[in-house]
Amino acid sequence: MLRFLTAGESHGPCLTAVIEGLPAGLPIDLAVVNGDLARRQQGYGRGGRMRIEKDEAEVLSGLRFGRTLGSPLTLAVRNRDWANWQDRMSPTGPAAGEAVTAPRPGHADLAGVQKYGHDDIRNILERASARETAARVAVGAVARQLLSAIGVTVAAHVVAVGGVTAARRPYSAPEIGQLAAASPLFCADKTAETAMIEAVDAAKTRGDTLGGVFEVVASGLPPGVGSHVQWDRRLDAALAAALVSIPAIKGVEIGEGFANAALPGSQAHDEIFFEPGRGYYRRTNRAGGVEGGISTGEDLVVRAVMKPIPTLMAPLASVDIATREATRANTERSDVCAVPAAAVVGEAAVAIVIAGAVLEKFGGDHLGDLFAAVEHYRRRLDGGPR
């Protein structure tokens, strides 16, 4: 079983991830991890914090001479901003700094202090901050390296920002990697991207924020990953949970999920064909590569909706938790739009889920065992030896 935990506050010393269940012998290239961390920091609309940080992963356990040992892999990403927060975020020193008392609608602030009994909202927002997603992207970069060893590629692009929607067409993961990577909003539709950038600029001028939609595609996944037999083994369910666990993600669509609601079955499903040498295939992929919680062998296509960032420079009405008097929500340095960054986090979330489901199906304490099981399975599907 592949599992991981993350720890760390946004302005504390560092973020840490402990990953367990990776096969031994997997080569890990830290340049790939750092490349993904750098991508998560980009994207038009990010705030001042990203000019302070330069995220890089450090390995604290589980790797020897560049290959996994099969023991827990621990990755750390240091917070450069910690240097500016050592007093206010000291783990052991005396209390310092003003308490934050004006909760932001849409952030974890009020529900968090109510639940945990704090009188300083900072005790909640530090961990609720999406800074945590840097650790998740580091985990995702490891999962992506496991997947690429068996020919699976995962990539994400932005398909809507603030109501501006990109032209909808199917892309494979390698295509997305090429089209979206270098562009300011990670959007493959350049005309739409220009309008998205204008929308972000206008929102910033108004002291407002924007959300949007990103799409993650995984190519090269064989049919048969995930299972219909139990609710928590369904691949689509695990993907939805992982995506909604990203801060500010409020909706997930598998394939043509929402559009299919309006269509008759005759137009919603993917007809099945067979060609010797190619095997079974579909000419359409409205199911998004999953049927019955099991991968079909077509590209896996999932979309996730991000709500607008809760911290507004023109703040919404709130109530001070110290006085219970009406006030305006806390304002602090913030992103205006983080859909591109969320897309990179979504890519990591999808990679982690698929890697876990692949290991559940094929097992393997050593990478060679995994390769052998995948190879055997592919031959079985081709009608070869069982």
Ligand SMILES: Cc1cc2nc3c(=O)[nH]c(=O)nc-3n(C[C@H](O)[C@H](O)[C@H](O)COP(=O)(O)O)c2cc1C
């Ligand atoms: C990559 C990324 C960056 C974010 N940046 C900010 C930010 O700068 N300011 C902010 O208020 N919220 C930001 N958010 C959203 C909040 O973290 C999120 O809304 C909050 O934790 C409450 O959780 P919920 O929206 O899932 O209910 C960001 C989210 C992501 C994924």
Ligand SMILES: C=C(O[C@@H]1CC(C(=O)O)=C[C@@H](OP(=O)(O)O)[C@H]1O)C(=O)O
């Ligand atoms: C630090 C990151 O995102 C942060 C997520 C975030 C929030 O409230 O979620 C608030 C901002 O942090 P700060 O208050 O330090 O400016 C973002 O920059 C990051 O993505 O690395």
